[in-house]
Amino acid sequence: MKYKYQLDKTSKKYVCPNCNKKTFVRFVDTLTGNYLNTIDGRCDRETKCGYFKKPESNQIVIQKYDCNTKQVKPSYHTNILIKKFGCNYKNNHFVSYLLKHFAPIDVKQVIKKYFIGTSNHWAGATVFWQIDQNINIKAGKIMLYDCNTGNRIKQPHNHISWMHKKLKLNQFVLQQCLFGLHNLCDYDTSNTLCVVESEKTAIIMSIIIPSNLWLATGSKSGFKEELLKPIKNYKIIAYPDKSEFNSWNKRAEELIKKGYRIRCSNLLENLTVDNGYDLADYLMKRTA
Template sequence: MFLLTKIIYQMETFKYSLDKSSKKNLCPNCNKNTFVYYVNTETGNNLTTDFGRCDREQNCNYHKAPPKGKRGYLIPFLALQDISIKAFKLVDVNGVISIIPKSQILEQNKENCFISEWYLKTSTINYLNNESKYFNTDLTPFINEVRALKQPKQVEPSYHSLQLQNKLINQYNNQKNDDNLTAFLLNNFTFDEVQKASQDYYLTGANLCWNDATIFWQIDTSEQIRSAKIMLYNKYTGKRIKEPYNHINWLHKAIKEPNFNLYQCLFGLHLINEDYQKNIAIVESEKTAIIMSIFLPEFIWLATGSKSNFKFELLEPLKKRKCFAFPDKGEFNNWSNKAKELKTKGFKIEVSNLLEQTSFKNGFDLADYYFNRN
């Protein structure tokens, strides 16, 4: 089946694509020389000068694509499994599982694929910032096949046990040393402040993947452990170790737990049941949520775990609460646009542009702001 699909892709004619040369042009939105034109792949000619994409994705984000053809977005994945003659099972980079009709996957590679815009609009797959291009799908023999598909059966989420959590906490505590993140926190805050934050968020050291790594437990409002993320930090700077590779893993992968269905929730979500008077504050990084709970304890601090997790599925438990979101520098527009959608569904959520007014580089977060301020 994969061979047949590959042959079909090779037969397709991609009518429009972004210019693959290094040539840059004047962006009609920000007036910077960072604009890539769309070209007609049959003639090699550029389209009119307003069709293209600005490379300043976070600062400008201008993108106007040709109106004809079928638009597809590039979706990175962890796995893409052939499960039937009509469908693939896709596990995206956040571990979310989706069943995708084969007719809606327009191009496929080892680590990513292009999925039709039409299908993505009906799914929970995040694609706002992803690369896109247009496909001429006239030769695709099963373009409307999705209409005949039945809705996939909902996969039940998996949970880690409290026994496993207690075992890991006790194993590391018996070593009588601190994980690197806790060591960093103790160098910047009092013992009592760090102890309270660690207890609130069940901050756990571990030697599962790397010595003195940190486990961040995702616990939902029913006190069930949805997942646990393992990350390694520099004990002196508090920054994540990203060289020679990104030191991040999931607990269910580290302990080789079979058939684990990852359904994430917000980090710190279990805390919203403990105080109904406090407002909710949302950041991206788990570490930042912990640090800000010390700096500003008048809020309940939660973390999405990634910029793409600022979405309805994870935020739904907060619908009745007043929320303030603090995106990392460069992400304000994306989170603000998402918040506008959420407000139409009854959410009470505001997005702060505090970091956009600073001279920080893109990617800096609220914890960086407070450490530099103090």
């Protein structure tokens, strides 16, 4: 994908307007070859500085796809955002809910393990970062929960948004990954990985059964090979929400033919509960 303005591909560096170090890569006009200005660009000190300002108007000149994959190159968030939004947990409704049911030390550990964040996009909102196995931050999903029930707020509208929208990164190319995938480095192929739908369920199950790595697809449709490919060599148990077993099991059978070691649990399907009921709902109710 080629835009009118692109980061300079030469080795030239300028003084960063944020940290004042000579580590700043400026944007270049691809039509004229001239630098755009002194504030639009990216600092190479991604961890210690993280400054990255894109041009406000950067229309596409030519859009190119990889001839082999037919995919657009994904965008990534900078690491500094993890620290920036990794605070203010007293005003995080989801964290407040966890503290009502689990020991503070367990909640602290799971916050650290999954890099749970807090956003003021809505008062009390939570950020779930999607970080891949190579520690690339592919997305930040913002959601709002009720601090007492732990249920998502769906009225007067469904409270789900994305960090790139909040930050107004208009050219951000979103390509998601499994939530929790960055923890894969702590597990080998002898471990069993558990896949659920929601981030909330993965986090709660990580506290209840910490011996397994719990991952989330983020949606019903997220149970697909595109997201599961990084964990192909692991033993996988999928726990679909109530009413989703047939759909997920069908996909699991297709993946087995491709060499995946995966099975789909029908635990919830055999219970007399409402559609959408998930594993965390089941275990939280049993321990209440």
